[in-house]
Amino acid sequence: MSVLTFRNVSLRYPPRAGRGGTSEQLVLDTIELQIASNELVAVIGRSGSGKTSLLNLAAGFLNPSSGTITVDGEPIRGPGADRAVVFQDDALYPWLDARDNIAFPFKLKGIPLAERRARADALLDRVGLADAGDRRIWELSGGMRQRVGIARALAAEPRFLLLDEPLGALDALTRTRMQEFLLRIKAESGAGALLITHSIEEALLLGTRVVVLSPNPGRLTAEIEAGFNAEVQNGASVAAVKASPLFKRMHAGLTGLIHSTSDEEIAA
Ligand SMILES: Nc1ncnc2c1ncn2[C@@H]1O[C@H](COP(=O)(O)OP(=O)(O)OP(=O)(O)O)[C@@H](O)[C@H]1O
Ligand SMILES: [Mg+2]
Incomplete structure (x- = not known):
């Protein structure tokens, strides 16, 4: 069991240039x-x-x-x-197909091509997109894109x-x-x-x-x-x-x- 803990966390953004403002903005308070x-x-x-x-x-x-x-x-x-992040608008790479989008984190880890594609296919299967591996991102619906994004997040376990x-x-x-x-x-x-x-x-x-x-x-x-x-x-x-x-x-x-x-x- 893991636990992510915020303790007494505050966040201030610096004053924005060109707006005449000089004070920091307190965005999150304790x-x-x-x-x-x-x-x-x-x-x-x-x-x-x-x-x-x-x-x-x-x-x-x-x-x-x-x-x-x-x-x-x-x-x-x-x-x-x-800690894997899934954004509101899918942050997928449009020049890669669904499989290679998911395999990307494996590439960063130095995993060989055949293995990373096999692992990406297993993840595609898990998110119900077993047949979509070869499709380009622009060939997927919004819901499918989000599932590819979630599969990619899961890739890093x-x-x-x-x-x-x-x-x-x-x-x-x-x-x-x-x-x-x-x-x-x-x-x-x-x-x-x-x-x-x-x-x-x-x-x-x-x-x-x-x-x-x-x-x-x-x-x-x-x-x-x-x-x-x-x-x-x-x-x-x-x-x-x-x-x-x-x-x-x-x-x-x-x-x-x-x-x-x-x-x-x-x-x-
Ligand atoms: N990088 C940044 N630099 C300066 N101010 C920022 C920055 N990011 C966000 N803010 C400001 O911090 C406040 C909170 O923004 P944030 O994006 O966290 O809100 P949010 O609750 O996610 O809003 P939304 O529901 O619209 O996505 C806003 O006033 C925003 O203008
Ligand atoms: Mg927001």
């Missing part, structure tokens, strides 16, 4: 957060509340201004193969999956299928997950825990335990779970929490 391997922590908050900044810190793309971020007690010193609105650009039907898919992949990989989302419904459905990030500066203002993902993994349909009275009550409760900490609309 964040305390733990994510264990058996959890999927969903972070919800309005646009600009600092969600991506939080994920960039966990990924090691940014350093905190104060506080510490550790994996199993070891401070993060930059990006690492133990990370301890944590850091997901920044991975389903945000998908239509409602594809999104529902991908939500079930994400839960399955997360469980199979044994990795802990940090999921950023704008959708209260998605946070409740997928999160073992949902935390609310309120803006200006970003602070974690509420946290709730949710058990719906276990129901979906035990075979309940997403539609049935969303229609249950408990889900609706918790959705309303979470909506109230977010609106009491924010003056702007968040998508239902």
